[in-house]
Amino acid sequence: MALLEIRNLHAQIEDNQILRGLDLTVNPGEVHAIMGPNGSGKSTLSYVLAGKPDYEVTEGEALLDGQDLLDMDPDARAAAGVFLAFQYPIEIPGVATMTFLRTAINAQRKTRGEAELSTPDFLRLVKEKAGELGITQDMLRRGVNVGFSGGEKKRNEILQMALLQPKLCILDETDSGLDIDALKVVSDGVNALRSPERGMVVITHYQRLLNHIVPDVVHVMHKGRIVRTGGKELALELEASGYAAYGQDAA
């Protein structure tokens, strides 16, 4: 069974139709890249899958492991294994990153009927994963994303992903704002999470990221639909020729 099955998805926000009949199938173990011009609806897709309020699905369906995703509350989707690395991570002043991570892990465990992670286990886990991503203890003590640089915010997203071990990882422009070294660190973090059960949807504008996170499938999204699908060489082609071939009018 497919991990993620999206059929004919239509969604709108404030009466603006953004997704217009989108189909996408991600099997366990696969990494799919989605590219496409600004405003084509990539972030919208990620929000709709994660259940952001105000986005209204008008037609179509999205299944996770055959289960209707669109019917679930956002926190239930998270507990079911949907993770979104935000294009613009949100700041929560006064809430230590460490506290946030722990609350999130235990909230998901609770929803799944599992016991809370013990303090030593949690600390050990965070220390290990944070170390791999070059996230300092000082950052973990600071408010969630407060005073983090753009690159640090993105690394913090990947740290959360590594800790939460989701089934479906959606990465929305995780590469934007990263310097060359950070890109490598983050990519290594993402690659470490590749596994035969896990699926990934990687949204990006740049082929560069796909040199590090090599996708199984590349899609081109345009005006709210997938208009072309190919192998990893499709990204190279796009890099060379842009989106002109897709009737790109307002890039």
Next chain:
Amino acid sequence: MPAVQETVDRVKSIDVDQYKYGFVTDIESEKAPKGLSEDTVRYISAKKGEPEWMLEWRLDAYRRWLTMEEPTWARVSYPKIDFQDYYYYSAPKSSGPKSIDEIDPEILATYEKLGIPLRERDILLGIEPQSGSRVAVDAVFDSVSVATTFKAELAKAGVIFCSISEAIREHPDLVRQYLGSVVPVTDNFYATLNSAVFSDGSFVYVPKGVRCPMELSTYFRINERNTGQFERTLLIADEGAYVSYLEGCTAPQRDENQLHAAVVELVALKDAEIKYSTVQNWYPGDKNGKGGIYNFVTKRGDCRGANSKISWTQVETGSAITWKYPSCILRGDGSQGEFYSIAISNGFQQVDSGTKMIHLGKNTSSRIISKGIAAGRSENTYRGQVTAHRRATNARNFTNCDSLLIGDKCGAHTVPYIEAKNASAVFEHEATTSKISEDQMFYCLQRGLSQEEAVALIVNGFVKDVLQHLPMEFAVEAQKLISVSLEGSVG
């Protein structure tokens, strides 16, 4: 539906009826006849076996009170209070001089439900809080102080910690010297009322140079129907002394509005320091705004000596109406006053709270951090006054007051009064009002937090600057309380 809207709806659906401490203890009590008159005052004084001077003090207050008007300047509204419709004294029948073992088991059970470590013996047998720190509790059950724990150990340090009734009998000189010296009998309508009919409360005296060996705590609880509770607390830190005092309050759930008008006076002499922390979670009324405590409190600290320090920290989550301004008179040169406040209102609660920092001495400084959180249809006002008098050279104040709104039917207001009669005074004031953003909520939900977990987390982050000023054991309790009161208000 936007996340915050959903949160608001959940607040509505879960509502404030779920007041966790709403249970009534069934014990016989002895009450003064209903209503207020000179006879009531005499009755109370006689019940407590007070000396003549105390009775005269009360009667004087009562006569002055008759000439006074209820204040109306606060941003709270409620039907006119019929002061003749209350009982001004209520005591458990079995009361009297006692060892802890003689205490009515029902009362002990009530305190157990409240989670108060009343049984000194149990505590000494090792049921201490994990931190290993200990708290001496003076529990006020309606009007009589039922038991005072740890007395012996405190006595060894020379600290007097007892009910005010006992202090009036046993330490009349100290009481006469300080009672009414910070909050004068005619200070305000409610303080005067309290002076006439105060029923019990705590008394603390920490002698010169003594660091009180443990946190002192009072737990207030209003049980009896239609009783006003009028505690009177007097706390004196002599030169170079230090004491940290914790006050917690709960009341059972009642349809009627119970009246509460306390007076707390703190005196810090030269180089002394007093930390006074309050967690107040009195019954806030039901989802329609029926019932709940009317809380009209006068709390004031006098930094009487040079380089003394008084710090108020409060977490206010309960009561239908809160009217409360813990203040500092910075009389001694170099003295410091602090006010850290978290005030959460929900349902139909009305909070008008803040502080006064009155700079009289040279080089005095004060700091105010206030965090107001309004949910439901509540109104939450911060009212603060900072003044520097002519002599107060180099007075310094920093005020930061932030409001957080949950939903769009509640209100947050900031009313600062600032007055400097000395040109060298430097007063800084910062204020912000914000809402929990939909993006913050969604971010939390996407990581698996439920609506209520997300709100509690964000609110706890918002109040962090204040929480860290609470003693450890209180901070943990306060954090839970914030979640509970937002559950009762958020979901």
